[in-house]
Each structure stands twice: as C-alpha cells, then as structure tokens.
Amino acid sequence: MLDFMEKIKIAEAVSAFTDWITDTFSFLFNPIKNQLGNFMDWFSDKLAAIPPIIVILIVVIAAFFISGKRVGLPIFSLIGLWLIYNQELWEELMFTFALVLVASILAVIIGVPFGILMSKSRTAESIITPILDFMQTMPAFVYLIPAVAFFGIGMVPGIFASVIFATPPTVRFTNLGIRQVSKELVEASDAFGSTGSQKLFKVELPMAKRTIMAGINQTVMLSLSMVVIASMIGSPGLGREVLSALQRAQVGPGFVAGIGIVILAIIIDRFTQNLNTEKKK
Amino acid sequence: MPVIKVEGLSKIFGKNINQAKKLLDKGTTKDEILKQTGCTVGVNRASFEVEEGEVFVIMGLSGSGKSTLVRLLNRLIEPTEGSVLVDGEDLAKVDKQTLRKVRREKMSMVFQKFALFPHRTILENAGFGLEIQGLEKNEQTKKAKESLELVGLGDYINQYPEQLSGGMQQRVGLARALANDPEVLLMDEAFSALDPLIRKDMQDELLDLQANMKKTIIFITHDLDEALRIGDRIALMKDGSIVQIGSPEEILVNPANDYVEKFVEDVDRSKVLTAEHIMKRPETINIEKHGPRVALERMKDEGISSIYVTDGKRNLKGYVTADDASDARKNEIRDLNEILRTDVPTVKKDTSMNDIFEVIYDSPIPIAVVEDGKLFGIIVRGAVIAALAGEGEVKLSNA
Ligand SMILES: Nc1ncnc2c1ncn2[C@@H]1O[C@H](COP(=O)(O)OP(=O)(O)OP(=O)(O)O)[C@@H](O)[C@H]1O
Ligand SMILES: [Mg+2]
Numbered sequence: 001m002l003d004f005m006e007k008i009k010i011a012e013a014v015s016a017f018t019d020w021i022t023d024t025f026s027f028l029f030n031p032i033k034n035q036l037g038n039f040m041d042w043f044s045d046k047l048a049a050i051p052p053i054i055v056i057l058i059v060v061i062a063a064f065f066i067s068g069k070r071v072g073l074p075i076f077s078l079i080g081l082w083l084i085y086n087q088e089l090w091e092e093l094m095f096t097f098a099l100v101l102v103a104s105i106l107a108v109i110i111g112v113p114f115g116i117l118m119s120k121s122r123t124a125e126s127i128i129t130p131i132l133d134f135m136q137t138m139p140a141f142v143y144l145i146p147a148v149a150f151f152g153i154g155m156v157p158g159i160f161a162s163v164i165f166a167t168p169p170t171v172r173f174t175n176l177g178i179r180q181v182s183k184e185l186v187e188a189s190d191a192f193g194s195t196g197s198q199k200l201f202k203v204e205l206p207m208a209k210r211t212i213m214a215g216i217n218q219t220v221m222l223s224l225s226m227v228v229i230a231s232m233i234g235s236p237g238l239g240r241e242v243l244s245a246l247q248r249a250q251v252g253p254g255f256v257a258g259i260g261i262v263i264l265a266i267i268i269d270r271f272t273q274n275l276n277t278e279k280k281k
Numbered sequence: 282m283p284v285i286k287v288e289g290l291s292k293i294f295g296k297n298i299n300q301a302k303k304l305l306d307k308g309t310t311k312d313e314i315l316k317q318t319g320c321t322v323g324v325n326r327a328s329f330e331v332e333e334g335e336v337f338v339i340m341g342l343s344g345s346g347k348s349t350l351v352r353l354l355n356r357l358i359e360p361t362e363g364s365v366l367v368d369g370e371d372l373a374k375v376d377k378q379t380l381r382k383v384r385r386e387k388m389s390m391v392f393q394k395f396a397l398f399p400h401r402t403i404l405e406n407a408g409f410g411l412e413i414q415g416l417e418k419n420e421q422t423k424k425a426k427e428s429l430e431l432v433g434l435g436d437y438i439n440q441y442p443e444q445l446s447g448g449m450q451q452r453v454g455l456a457r458a459l460a461n462d463p464e465v466l467l468m469d470e471a472f473s474a475l476d477p478l479i480r481k482d483m484q485d486e487l488l489d490l491q492a493n494m495k496k497t498i499i500f501i502t503h504d505l506d507e508a509l510r511i512g513d514r515i516a517l518m519k520d521g522s523i524v525q526i527g528s529p530e531e532i533l534v535n536p537a538n539d540y541v542e543k544f545v546e547d548v549d550r551s552k553v554l555t556a557e558h559i560m561k562r563p564e565t566i567n568i569e570k571h572g573p574r575v576a577l578e579r580m581k582d583e584g585i586s587s588i589y590v591t592d593g594k595r596n597l598k599g600y601v602t603a604d605d606a607s608d609a610r611k612n613e614i615r616d617l618n619e620i621l622r623t624d625v626p627t628v629k630k631d632t633s634m635n636d637i638f639e640v641i642y643d644s645p646i647p648i649a650v651v652e653d654g655k656l657f658g659i660i661v662r663g664a665v666i667a668a669l670a671g672e673g674e675v676k677l678s679n680a
Contacts, residue, residue, distance in 0.1 A: 187357055188396040192410040192461070193385035202412070206400045 115174020158230030173215025177208025290363030295320030341518030560658025
C-alpha cells in the first residue's frame with residue numbers, strides 16, 4: 001500500500017547541496033579555515049604555555065571577587081584546577097577552554113544583533129524563531145557533518161559546529177529581554193526625544209542585560225558541550241581524551257577526563273552567572 | 282496666542298478605521314462602533330486651546346480617553362485625524378526629526394507609574410532628557426542637580442530609584458521633566474499612584490513650582506478634588522469626547538449636561554463639603570522678614586485687600602489690611618506688629634460647608650483654615666458659593 005512511490009532521495013539531495021556549497025564557497029571557507037585555524041593554534045599554544053600556577057592563581061583571585069568575596073568558588077576552583085593539572089590533563093584543558101572561549105564570543109557577536117533585530121520587527125521574529133527551533137532540536141553531532149564538509153577536520157569545524165549549536169539562546173534571550181522592557185520606560189525614552197539607537201543603548205539593552213546574560217550563560221554551556229562532541233572530528237582537548245578512552249573501553253582514564261570537563265563546566269557556569277548577579281545593584 | 286491648539290483630534294484603534302470614521306460622523310456611539318467594526322474610539326474630535334502658563338486639567342472616568350489624548354499631544358500615539366498645533370506648528374504632520382526636537386525642547390512628560398530608569402541613579406535619571414539632547418556632561422550634571430534641588434531632592438542624587446519612596450520617585454519624575462526646561466509639561470495621572478497625604482503635598486508643590494516658573498501644564502486626572510485644586514480650567518471627557526471645558530466654578534455651577542452634573546455629584550458630593558477641599562493656597566507674608574512695605578507690594582501684586590501674616594514655620598499670627606499698611610508706610614512704621622490684626626476668622630480642615638458659610642457670611646476677609654496654629658489655606662467667598670451652588674440639594678438636606 002505505502003509503496004506507491006519509490007524512496008524520495010532527500011539524503012542524496014542534501015549531500016549534493018552540501019557538495020555544491022562546499023565547491024561554490026570554497027573561496028570563503030578556505031581562508032576562514034586557514035586564518036581561524038592559525039589563530040586557534042597560536043592562541044591555544046599561548047594559553048598552554050602560561051605556567052599553570054599563574055593561571056590557577058588568576059582564576060582563584062577572579063573567583064574571589066566575582067563571587068562577592070565568598071570563599072566557596074575560589075576553593076573549588078583551586079582544588080579542581082589543581083586536580084586536572086595533577087592528572088596531566090592541563091594542556092587538554094587549555095585547548096578545550098580556548099575553543100569554548102572563541103566559540104562563545106563568536107556566538108554572542110552573532111547572536112545579540114539577531115536578537116535585537118528580532119525584538120524590533122515582527123517579520124524578523126516570525127522568520128528567525130523557526131530557524132532557532134530547528135537549530136536546537138537537531139541532534140548536536142549532525143552539525144559535525146557539514147562542518148567537516150566545509151572545513152575539513154580540526155579545531156575550525158569544531159568552532160563552526162559549536163557556534164551554530166550555541167547561538168540560539170543568546171538570540172532568544174536578547175529578543176525576550178528587550179521585549180520585556182516595560183512599555184512605560186520605552187514611552188519615557190520616546191517622550192524625551194530619543195532616537196532609535198539612543199533608546200536601544202541607553203534604555204533597552206541596559207534593562208535587558210540580566211536576561212541577555214542568562215542567555216549568554218546558556219550559550220557558553222552549550223558551546224562547552226559541543227566542543228566535547230567536536231572531538232569526534234579531531235578537535236583537541238578533554239573531549240578527545242574521553243573519546244579515545246571510550247574507543248579503547250578504558251573506564252578509568254575516561255572517567256578522569258570526564259571529571260575534568262565537569263570541573264571546567266562548573267567554573268565557567270559560576271563565573272558567567274556571578275558576573276550577572278554582581279552587577280545587579 | 283495659545284501654546285497648544287488642538288483641532289478635531291481623533292484616535293481610533295483597530296483595523297476598519299474608515300468604516301469607524303464614517304459611523305462616527307453619523308453620530309454612532311462608541312459602544313455601537315465597537316460592536317459593528319471592532320474599532321475602539323480612543324479620542325473623538327477633541328478641540329481645545331491651552332494658554333501659556335495655564336494649568337489645564339483633563340478629567341474623566343477610566344477609559345474615557347485621557348491617556349490617549351495626552352499621548353496624541355506629543356504623538357506617542359499617532360492621531361487618526363486632526364491637528365495639534367504647538368507654537369503654530371502642526372505636530373501631527375511634522376517629520377520624525379522635528380518631532381524629536383519638539384519632544385526634547387518643548388514638551389516633557391511625567392508618568393503615572395513614574396517610569397524612572399532603575400539602572401540609573403537619581404541624578405542620571407533627572408539628566409536623561411539632557412543626555413538625549415547631547416548636552417555636554419558637566420552641563421548635564423549641573424542642570425540635573427538644579428532641577429533636583431527644585432523638587433527638594435538635592436541630597437539623594439547618588440541613590441537609585443528603588444531606594445526612594447513613591448512620592449520621592451515622582452519628584453524625580455518631575456525633576457527629569459523640568460530639567461529640559463520645556464514650555465509644556467504633560468502629566469498623565471502623575472499623582473494617582475501616591476497616597477492621599479503625599480498627593481496633597483505634591484499638588485501644593487506643583488502649584489508652587491507653577492507660580493515660580495509659569496510652565497504650561499496639561500494635567501490628567503480622574504479625581505475631581507485634584508482637578509478643582511490645581512486646574513485653571515478643566516476639560517471633562519466622556520467616551521473619547523470632551524463634554525465641557527470651563528473654570529472649576531463653571532463646571533460646578535453650570536454643568537453642561539447630565540453627565541457632568543452626575544460626575545460632579547457622584548464623585549464629590551461628600552468631599553467637596555469640607556474646608557480642606559475648597560481652600561486655596563494662601564498668599565502670606567513672613568513677620569520675621571517682612572514689613573508693611575512688602576505687605577503692601579504683595580497685596581497690590583495679587584489684587585487683594587488683606588493678607589495673612591505667619592512666622593517662618595507657617596504659624597498664623599494674624600493679618601494686615603491694605604489700608605493699614607498704606608498708612609503705616611506714610612508714617613514710616615517698620616514693624617508689622619504695630620498694624621497686625623488678630624481677630625482672624627478661622628475654621629479647621631474638616632469644617633463642613635454649612636459651618637464655613639456661617640463664618641464667612643459676615644467676615645470682611647477670606648477665612649483661614651488653621652490646624653494646630655498653622656495656616657493651611659484660605660477660603661474665599663466665591664469658592665463657597667460655587668461649591669454650594671453645585672451641591673444645592675445637599676445643602677438643603679443638611680440645613
Ligand atoms: N493601544 C490600544 N489599542 C486599543 N484600544 C486602546 C488602546 N489604548 C487605549 N485604548 C482604548 O481607548 C479608550 C481610552 O483609553 P485611555 O487609556 O485613553 O483611557 P483613560 O481615560 O486614560 O483611562 P484610565 O483612567 O483607566 O487611565 C479605552 O476604551 C481603551 O480601551
Ligand atoms: Mg490613563
């Protein structure tokens with residue numbers, strides 16, 4: 001009954017389309033791959049070259065001030081980072097961190113303007129919302145395939161996949177934050193003769209800041225999770241340790257690398273959250 | 282020349298605006314139009330003029346279109362038709378840039394729920410309009426400070442809005458509006474969110490400011506007491522239309538139609554009948570500072586024949602008459618005490634209208650409203666008569 005038509009060639013069509021994009025836009029992808037690749041190599045090498053003790057000290061001191069001079073986060077950071085160092089995963093940690101940092105920054109740079117656009121125009125909102133839904137419901141590792149097609153293997157496709165996967169919360173929360181600004185405040189700003197950009201920068205963005213920061217926090221966490229998955233396509237770092245342990249069925253090393261990821265995740269999460277609450281006053 | 286001249290100004294909310302307009306021309310009611318077209322008539326062909334230095338009150342029940350009307354004046358809401366002439370320029374037609382300029386320089390707004398920016402300090406809030414104008418930073422700070430001092434908040438400049446009480450927050454709102462030195466202040470139920478005592482203070486303060494700065498004020502309220510206290514003229518709205526414009530006395534004595542009459546009765550029957558509600562701010566002179574000469578000047582300026590005398594703390598000392606003061610000046614008398622009369626007719630704030638009437642009946646001077654020795658206001662005969670005329674029925678039942 002159901003076989004009245006032969007199988008529709010969706011998979012083939014998508015492959016063909018990806019090939020076409022890869023060929024047509026190689027003039028764009030290749031420079032990105034090379035430039036960003038070089039930058040990432042340089043950046044992660046530099047990070048890894050800083051003596052661990054200095055990095056740990058900086059993090060602990062920053063944690064102390066960011067968490068409002070409480071000792072919980074600094075102590076956790078101190079022990080956690082020392083443990084990773086002790087397990088000889090320091091270099092991997094630095095690679096992972098470099099990837100997360102760059103991917104998050106790119107995601108925020110892309111996400112905030114789109115969020116603003118969405119908040120200002122109903123049309124933009126109705127176009128972008130389904131795209132965001134699509135981006136977020138797609139299983140994360142599906143992004144690895146076009147990423148490899150466009151950029152080969154290594155750090156760059158990892159960043160590409162992370163940015164796509166991690167941008168939606170920033171866009172959504174920016175939109176939400178601006179739309180939540182009370183009507184009276186928007187009116188007040190208009191009534192005093194603000195231009196569109198004065199209103200945006202003096203009223204809407206400052207008022208939406210906490211919401212936007214919550215979105216950025218999610219973006220950072222998502223890009224961390226993606227960076228781990230991206231080890232499948234050759235991104236170096238803690239994820240690769242987990243992956244190789246998995247492939248060789250070594251429970252112990254896999255567990256240790258996993259713990260490393262958790263420690264990094266907690267530190268990053270608390271940092272971005274506290275940055276948000278600290279500015280509350 | 283009027284500062285603001287509004288002609289045939291309408292706002293219809295909804296989609297079938299043309300259809301609604303036609304029905305409106307035929308005289309169909311607001312409810313009927315909503316039923317037939319789904320459009321809400323916000324404001325229906327309002328026309329009025331506001332003179333320079335006038336306090337023009339727009340009053341009406343909830344949903345009568347007051348907020349819509351005031352927002353049409355600075356075009357926070359786009360008019361459906363009609364014109365708003367500000368200094369002869371039709372705001373309904375100007376381009377965005379001109380509109381911004383008018384909003385920056387000529388009209389400022391004070392909001393019901395204050396609408397202060399929570400992320401800015403009091404000083405930064407007060408300076409917001411100046412910042413938008415692109416004024417240089419030092420100038421901004423200086424003007425914002427002056428404006429805050431004017432409303433008595435000079436000491437709070439580094440606080441944040443949430444740290445202040447409601448009354449203080451609205452003072453900031455007022456300071457923010459005044460900092461621009463606008464010609465016109467638009468105040469949409471600016472005092473409605475405040476509790477009654479603070480509200481009275483703010484009304485007094487607004488009148489004080491008005492006396493000094495001579496701003497043109499368009500003040501929205503749904504409260505007749507407030508309208509009577511501060512309005513030079515009152516416009517009464519119903520279902521988007523203005524049903525009567527007149528001085529407080531006119532509104533009370535000659536209600537234009539049943540609606541106005543009902544409004545005047547319902548809202549105020551019991552309240553208008555005490556001294557507090559019909560008293561005016563007194564013209565006074567300070568016995569510690571002033572002599573007969575100043576007293577005479579002041580009476581001349583105000584066109585009155587007697588003036589109340591207080592000390593620096595508003596304690597009532599007595600009054601002097603123009604004749605005595607003028608004699609004193611001829612005879613080179615410097616001390617007010619020499620001509621001070623103390624046979625003051627007084628009532629308390631909650632003295633009823635009938636009792637006031639008895640006192641004022643044979644008093645040659647306005648009577649003083651005094652509580653704990655302090656002078657709160659004066660009542661002139663006209664106010665009593667006007668109030669009684671508007672409330673004739675009540676007078677009979679109380680007599
Ligand atoms: N944005 C809008 N869309 C549709 N209808 C509106 C809109 N704003 C106001 N209205 C309608 O216009 C009419 C006048 O409303 P407005 O807010 O001006 O009344 P108001 O006199 O200020 O009332 P209140 O005392 O409650 O503030 C009401 O019927 C209201 O429902
Ligand atoms: Mg209103």
